Amino acid sequence: MTVKRGANKTKAKGRVTLKDVARELGVAASTVSNAYNRPDQLSPDLREKVLHTAEKLGYLGPDPTARSLRRGVTNTIGLVYPSPLSYTFTDPIAGLFVQGIALEVERQGYTLLLVGGEVDDDVSAQRSTKPTLATATTVQVDGFIVHCFASDDPVLEATLTRGLPIVMVDHHGNEAFSSVKIEDELGAKQAANHVLEHGHTQFGVISLEMTPKTRSGLATLDQQAATTYTTTKIRLEGYRRAIERAGLTWEACASVYETADNTPAEGELAAACLLAQTPRPTAILAMSDQLALGALAHIKRQGLDVPGDVSIVGFDDMPGSIHASPPLTTVHQPHVDKGKHAGKLLLAQLQGDTSLASVTLPTKLIVRGSSGPVPQK
Amino acid sequence: MTVKRGANKTKAKGRVTLKDVARELGVAASTVSNAYNRPDQLSPDLREKVLHTAEKLGYLGPDPTARSLRRGVTNTIGLVYPSPLSYTFTDPIAGLFVQGIALEVERQGYTLLLVGGEVDDDVSAQRSTKPTLATATTVQVDGFIVHCFASDDPVLEATLTRGLPIVMVDHHGNEAFSSVKIEDELGAKQAANHVLEHGHTQFGVISLEMTPKTRSGLATLDQQAATTYTTTKIRLEGYRRAIERAGLTWEACASVYETADNTPAEGELAAACLLAQTPRPTAILAMSDQLALGALAHIKRQGLDVPGDVSIVGFDDMPGSIHASPPLTTVHQPHVDKGKHAGKLLLAQLQGDTSLASVTLPTKLIVRGSSGPVPQK
DNA sequence: ATTATTACCTGAATCGATTCAGATGATAGC
């Protein structure tokens, strides 16, 4: 790594404002404003002069903040995540969702503000000696798209107090907002049924976080029942219902491992733990492809064959899962579409539509190479 | 897909302001402000009353825009891309870069505003009947991180006119700003040398965009020379120098295909075209893994073996490349680190550091399965 | 008992624009 340093230009001290331009030219401030915002309100001549003087004086154009204050509009949409952005964007599917939102809102002139949950470490603790409000309450936006799991999440609450238009994403059970979600339960059932049809009867479930205060490890029935993250809860139920519907008993046939992070590394830990159970699961149901891919890596490293010894079914169909070896069987969900719908719904609200809409997108099982019949013997 | 609609709550009409709270309580506005911003400036008793009255009246806390105007600070960093966000986030490495930035700036209380280039289609043309300034000029931020290729890009120019602190990323040749880049030329040389060492003498180069107005197709020497996107230009030079250094002639040994988008689909087109050249290239040098992966897919579909018949070397080492089959040989660049350095450099400027720093991060050749000796025959 | 602190609170100025109801003069209509 190479680093070079040099001197910088001196920074402009006193800022040039619209008023300065007006004074210099002997015209009213409103005229200068019009030169920028309503060219038809003044003679082309004068406008030319205004623009020219502005340049001469180093006026950089109307200050966006002042304009927003006066107009009452920011042309910005807040995309809120419960976790720090540095974690959120660890997951490749975050980008797809952003892409979808952008597809809808960008051409309407909106920009996207990323708002992450609190970073909790000593550095931020030190920062919090200053009186800080949750960033969600201090952010300048016209509306929010909230990607949130738990109803009691502080970030969510802070966001709600803003009284701005909101669209909730992947959040089940709160009918007070417009929302976009997927068929989580159906998706989980599809995954489980797939391996059930292949004769599997022992399952290892790799679960996403169940509550905000989470740690890696096997989850007891009680812990499972205490799940507050709605997506996790519903997928878990999907797995369970499918398994029970097949005449099996959940407690006897499925071990559930709760992960603290949605990362391949956690998937590896989970797999290691689940493979140590007796009887050993022959099928792994993972709530995300990130986890599934980690599990896959670990299992192969143990010298076991996938799907010969163990079948794996993921969830999300993230880009890359198709390239795994073997390619990952997974439950596809339309990430980009989710973003598009969220954007569309928020846009409608911003344009005054007060009706409340809820969109549920379909999931689809994609059978690839990581799943197969239960091993004989 | 399921859609439900229902009635929404009525929206609050006249907004409750700090002044309303002050009036209701018979105190000065400054006191209410202090209740929120400097609790030590008033008695706990009164503060309690203020907060309570605020809640009673439905006051949502200090308006962020007004606060920003007064304070002269937004606590927001603009991340500027030359292309629309909907395209930018098509590339998985965009997320990694965001992650890196967030890692640095998030805990300092900054949020990230995504600013994309102009969407140019009929819809936005229709929008432009309104007098709109480039969004980069209307966005409320304290500073910019600009990810930009061409020096003459209008988005870049608009950004510069703001007179705010800036860090340029992946932009070579402009020493007037702090910047973060990678060893692009070295990386390209590493890629080319790798296949040269394996005896290859016929190359197909799959290039990224060379200019803003670009279209897919073979690029003549003139077109290559006219490249304005600096990253493309430098990588191209790297390939070329390595090849000439090996005693080969660029024109005779390398066909260059320029792609319009950095997508696998374009990579496939490029591969199709390059394979049709005579003599047929035995090694493909792609300027991104997205392109390389597309090429790989196409070549395998043609019944050719990689690396048996054709070697492929990518660039970027994006997540997923390792899972390709065969795993992709590529030039690794530290995406997250790039973000971190950009964030750090901007933060320094925001804190008053006026020195100008330029960081160049190393690249590294990662040899995996997609490259091998030149086919005998 | 007098002065110095301290704790708590207020008023007015300010941040940088936008907006809209007019004022002014010039042109057009009859």
Add this chain to the structure above:
DNA sequence: GCTATCATCTGAATCGATTCAGGTAATAAT
């Protein structure tokens, strides 16, 4: 020649807070 219309431009109000130099009254110091 007189009114109506039009094209330009201006002034003042406003958006919603923050800040800082004081002002009081109560407490502490001498």
